[in-house]
Amino acid sequence: QVQLVESGGGLVQAGGSLRLSCAASERTFSTYAMGWFRQAPGKEREFVAAISWSGRSTYYTDSVKGRFTIARDNAKITVYLQMNSLKPEDTAVYYCAASQFGHGSSRLGDFGSWGQGTQVTVSS
Numbered sequence: 001q002v003q004l005v006e007s008g009g010g011l012v013q014a015g016g017s018l019r020l021s022c023a024a025s026e027r028t029f030s031t032y033a034m035g036w037f038r039q040a041p042g043k044e045r046e047f048v049a050a051i052s053w054s055g056r057s058t059y060y061t062d063s064v065k066g067r068f069t070i071a072r073d074n075a076k077i078t079v080y081l082q083m084n085s086l087k088p089e090d091t092a093v094y095y096c097a098a099s100q101f102g103h104g105s106s107r108l109g110d111f112g113s114w115g116q117g118t119q120v121t122v123s124s
Helices: 027-031
Strands: 004-007 010-013 018-024 033-039 046-051 058-060 068-073 078-083 092-099 118-123
Touching (some): 018 033, 033 068, 033 078
Antiparallel strands (some): 004 018, 068 078
């Protein structure tokens, strides 16, 4: 399994921006699709965005399209989530995950390695 460590969460006002980073432990990172999921209090963990191993394909849940951008730097074994125009409903713990299905997936069960999560809080 790939070890993943997220960073970049915090408190921001509505309309603001944050960039999350997820550093991986292995060079084999470049063969994995990567994803971001989030979990709000009392809710199930949900898909946010994913990127294929090459970075050529990206996927987003409808609620973040046009506001969030996922990117990866295989040389730095890091994946990013740029979050703009944040809304209070984006408040959640955000998790980075790695999938051996290299073309990308939105299914939680396809991701076998998970980070510890980073809190994002958006105030109104």
